[in-house]
Amino acid sequence: xxxxxxxxxxxxxxxxxxxxxxxxxxxxxxxxxxxxxxxxxxxxxxxxxxxxxxxxxxxxxxxxxxxxxxxxxxxxxxxxxxxxxxxxxxxxxxxxxxxxxxxxxxxxxxxxxxxxxxxxxxxxxxxxxxxxxxxxxxxxxxxxxxxxxxxxxxxxxxxxxxxxxxxxxxxxxxxxxxxxxxxxxxxxxxxxxxxxxxxxxxxxxxxxxxxxxxxxxxxxxxxxxxxxxxxxxxxxxxxxxxxxxxxxxxxxxxxxxxxxxxxxxxxxxxxxxxxxxxxxxxxxxxxxxxxxxxxxxxxxxxxxxxxxxxxxxxxxxxxxxxxxxxxxxxxxxxxxxxxxxxxxxxxxxxxxxxxxxxxxxxxxxxxxxxxxxxxxxxxxxxxxxxxxxxxxxxxxxxxxxxxxxxxxxxxxxxxxxxxxxxxxxxxxxxxxxxxxxxxxxxxxxxxxx
Numbered sequence: 001x002x003x004x005x006x007x008x009x010x011x012x013x014x015x016x017x018x019x020x021x022x023x024x025x026x027x028x029x030x031x032x033x034x035x036x037x038x039x040x041x042x043x044x045x046x047x048x049x050x051x052x053x054x055x056x057x058x059x060x061x062x063x064x065x066x067x068x069x070x071x072x073x074x075x076x077x078x079x080x081x082x083x084x085x086x087x088x089x090x091x092x093x094x095x096x097x098x099x100x101x102x103x104x105x106x107x108x109x110x111x112x113x114x115x116x117x118x119x120x121x122x123x124x125x126x127x128x129x130x131x132x133x134x135x136x137x138x139x140x141x142x143x144x145x146x147x148x149x150x151x152x153x154x155x156x157x158x159x160x161x162x163x164x165x166x167x168x169x170x171x172x173x174x175x176x177x178x179x180x181x182x183x184x185x186x187x188x189x190x191x192x193x194x195x196x197x198x199x200x201x202x203x204x205x206x207x208x209x210x211x212x213x214x215x216x217x218x219x220x221x222x223x224x225x226x227x228x229x230x231x232x233x234x235x236x237x238x239x240x241x242x243x244x245x246x247x248x249x250x251x252x253x254x255x256x257x258x259x260x261x262x263x264x265x266x267x268x269x270x271x272x273x274x275x276x277x278x279x280x281x282x283x284x285x286x287x288x289x290x291x292x293x294x295x296x297x298x299x300x301x302x303x304x305x306x307x308x309x310x311x312x313x314x315x316x317x318x319x320x321x322x323x324x325x326x327x328x329x330x331x332x333x334x335x336x337x338x339x340x341x342x343x344x345x346x347x348x349x350x351x352x353x354x355x356x357x358x359x360x361x362x363x364x365x366x367x368x369x370x371x372x373x374x375x376x377x378x379x380x381x382x383x384x385x386x387x388x389x390x391x392x393x394x395x396x397x398x399x400x401x402x403x404x405x406x407x408x409x410x411x412x413x414x415x416x417x418x419x420x421x422x423x424x425x426x427x428x429x430x431x432x433x434x435x436x437x438x439x440x441x442x443x444x445x446x447x448x449x
Contacts, residue, residue: 017323020260020283024048068135094129107133133163138196146199158209190221207250258283356424377404
């Protein structure tokens with residue numbers, strides 16, 4: 001059965017790019033078995049093969065999957081073995097990518113904790129294998145991201161403008177007795193991810209090497225909470241010279257977030273407290289869950305994005321375009337979002353419950369006036385009421401660009417409008433529009449002035 005036919009049957013022609021999936025080779029499984037490490041992360045390593053992965057992608061509507069090595073990291077005290085295993089893995093991934101017609105990208109593994117070997121492998125995977133990025137563990141047996149010893153490696157990754165996918169690994173000195181009731185994936189993985197990222201931010205690693213694009217797994221882990229706490233208590237520690245100066249925004253600008261393990265609208269909105277919608281990426285975590293469950297998750301996310309009036313305009317960005325931009329090294333290849341000459345235009349069709357008509361007209365008038373007065377990015381919010389059916393409204397919305405819209409839906413006045421109107425609105429449909437004559441639109445706006 002062709003991919004096109006499957007897409008037609010499942011309604012999955014979204015061309016998703018999956019930023020979080022794994023490849024598990026027989027060589028690596030045998031290596032872990034020899035070191036009695038198959039259960040080091042507290043969870044059985046699943047089976048994997050190319051054909052099953054491609055079948056999952058087809059059924060889920062995934063165009064491309066980005067592959068990384070699973071945990072644990074292949075270091076058990078003998079760095080020569082690590083270098084050998086890493087090279088085998090990276091060569092395999094490069095061959096897989098070449099032989100599957102763009103179905104796979106890969107982020108190479110580096111033979112840490114040896115910095116010199118990791119730098120040598122970095123140059124090999126980018127210059128020879130044309131890797132799409134690298135994968136780094138949150139820690140390699142105690143060598144944590146953000147450690148000063150890694151600065152030389154990060155300077156090289158910065159030179160290559162590398163995409164770096166982070167993945168949690170078992171922390172050092174984790175109390176084994178807790179694994180019986182609290183597996184790593186339930187709590188410690190998000191904590192481990194947050195620990196590593198916060199350590200990097202505290203040392204301004206991302207701000208100093210800001211050509212690197214870091215992908216944070218699992219919907220940002222606990223970072224939205226951790227960053228707010230860091231920012232609130234930072235002045236106290238800074239005043240006592242217990243921390244160096246931190247450029248929070250410059251660090252955060254280098255972070256992207258995949259949705260693996262928590263593909264929900266709620267998780268996206270939580271991440272939007274510390275990032276922008278163009279830094280959010282789809283991730284499946286294949287093959288660590290039943291493919292049927294992952295397909296259901298992908299379909300549910302599509303539907304939730306379609307129905308959520310705050311995020312619906314950005315569904316394609318989250319599912320694919322952000323990933324294309326992440327891996328683009330040529331600015332001319334970057335997916336074009338709305339610019340100052342390319343407005344975001346939409347018609348909102350709203351039916352209001354009759355008993356709330358007057359109240360809705362009041363708050364509708366307030367949100368339109370406040371947005372126009374306070375937001376430069378809001379060009380037009382023009383509510384129109386049907387003469388024949390007063391409970392039906394159409395709102396012409398024009399924003400300077402997609403970023404202006406995203407800023408608009410996070411403002412205090414919009415959130416107030418949303419909260420007050422939630423019970424008043426019987427139905428809402430958002431229709432994306434485009435002008436067939438931008439000059440004509442500009443002339444209209446000038447004439448109104």
